Amino acid sequence: MKSLLPEMTALDTFHNVLGQLKKKEASSMALKAVERLWKLFDAREECLRERSISLFKELLGKTIRKDKEAMKRNSWKVMVRLVLHISDEAPSVVKASKEAVVAIAELFKWKEFKELAQKEEIWKMSEFLLAKDSSRAEQYVLESQPYLLSPQASMREAALRFLGLAARRLAGRNEATMDALLTELGLMETREKDPSIAALAAQTGLILTALKDRRKSGLSLRGLCRWCR
Structure with missing residues (x-):
């Protein structure tokens, strides 16, 4: 557990600070923080994967209107890994990943994608993403x-x-x-x-x-x- 302490402490501290900020301040911080979180999505330890993905989902909810386009671009960059983590062997990571994908679907206003994520239909989710933008193949x-x-x-x-x-x-x-x-x-x-x-x-x-x-x-x-x- 000692090796986990720095990462988990950092995530918990950031979460606490975020909760004390107004939405405008939190939105600006969210855009700067998301890319650092991505590195932990594939951590060997289940708790780090779950916590970082859950925090990413929370950051999506902190985004104000003027920052939404930037957050959408960030969301495209993690779409694949979050969809794949719905197949994670750890139930807590599956739950966090599914909730994060649902939050992304809400950000993009993709009702069908949201429903597919809730049902964990990964194959159909993949088809949906390719249909939305085949240039990203x-x-x-x-x-x-x-x-x-x-x-x-x-x-x-x-x-x-x-x-x-x-x-x-x-x-x-x-x-x-x-x-x-x-x-x-x-x-x-x-x-x-x-x-x-x-x-x-x-x-x-x-x-x-x-x-x-x-x-x-x-x-x-x-x-x-x-x-x-």
Whole structure:
């Protein structure tokens, strides 16, 4: 517990200070503090994950109107990790993550996303985010990729499913990112101890490879047709 004391003490102190400020002052402080909290979302200790995510959710409620756009930008940056943490093995972290995502949905006025979060329908939440802004597909891939190395099997599986869905939007658009991802999936297939997740990694790799080859072939054919005109 000694190693946790500095982080937990800092979070508790910040929470207490925040409670004594007027909303205008708290909003300004919230914008400066959120990025520091993100680093603790993936802490090894359950209490740090839960406390930092809960505090982030509280900061969303402290945001005044003039700071809402800035807070929305910050929320986009943590959307993936919060959605994935709904698959956390610790019930307290799942609860905190779900509440934080609901708070983000309220900030954006996304009624459907809020309902999906309350039901913990991660697959549909992923589809919703991609439908809202497909240009963020590469960002989603890069943000979910580190979770393929999570010590939690549930997090690895959730990241793999989310990543696979987002990566389908990259085929024919970003070959470098797609190639790096396919390499990572191949490594995951060999190192993964859970047979079902290893099989999912292999299946995801096959689907993305087929999609990449099909798009590449289609582009080549279109190029040939233009050359023949």
